[in-house]
Amino acid sequence: MFEARLVQGALLKKVLESIKDLLNEATWECAATGISLQAMDSSHVSLVALNLRSDGFDKYRCDRNVSLGMNLTNMAKIMKCASNDDVITIKAQDDADTVTFVFETPNQEKISDYEMKLMNLDTEHLGIPDTDYSCIVKMPSVEFQRICRDLSQIGDSVVISCTKEGVKFSAAGDLGTGNVKLAQNANVDKEEEAVVIEMQEPVSLTFACRYLNSFTKATPLAPQVQLSMSSDVPLVVEYKLEDMGYVRYYLAPKIED
């Protein structure tokens, strides 16, 4: 028996919104430690890895590991039936071919349940090596979203250049060029407004705007985003979920043929 109850149900809705652009279907791996998911987008350019720790749920029971393969478009349809202040419970029997979502209003006067068919997905699990990144940038997630949106008007790819002074995002296209520079700024009133750079050596890497824009669908999940970069390895874009886990995106760099 698997059962996970989240009073802050809106969080689950936001997590789903953050991945459904990239993934049509995915397997939610449920274990005693929590729920995790790892999947590549259909073109195998990016990878989503997320983790929701069991202690972040208000009630969590997982007698034995279960893999819940879901069509995320269908899951999103069901999640749209939950209000933002609803309490959400996910339930599945061991070896079940369906999952049940229960939505309760805070006053418990309305309780809805939706049963969805599960899928048997042939998922390829990738081992992600531990990497010492040359540059780690922490910045407001809204700012990152804005920069990705703005520069995708200019070109198809963004060059992210990082030095210890700051980080520069650049795009070039038929109409011309655009550059956005952010200076390191840790001395701000609010922690979430800080731009902090940890640099071992400067990097300059090129990434596709389309994927970066998809990653920014996670913006409502966290006030800050962390970009980890090294030459010739995938970029990591991480949104930390307070007291709960993370949503991470890995994006393969553009490479010289």
Place this chain on the structure above:
Amino acid sequence: MVGQGKISEFFIRA
């Protein structure tokens, strides 16, 4: 020419 790398070229099958 600049091409798009695939994530599976960087991460190995577990």
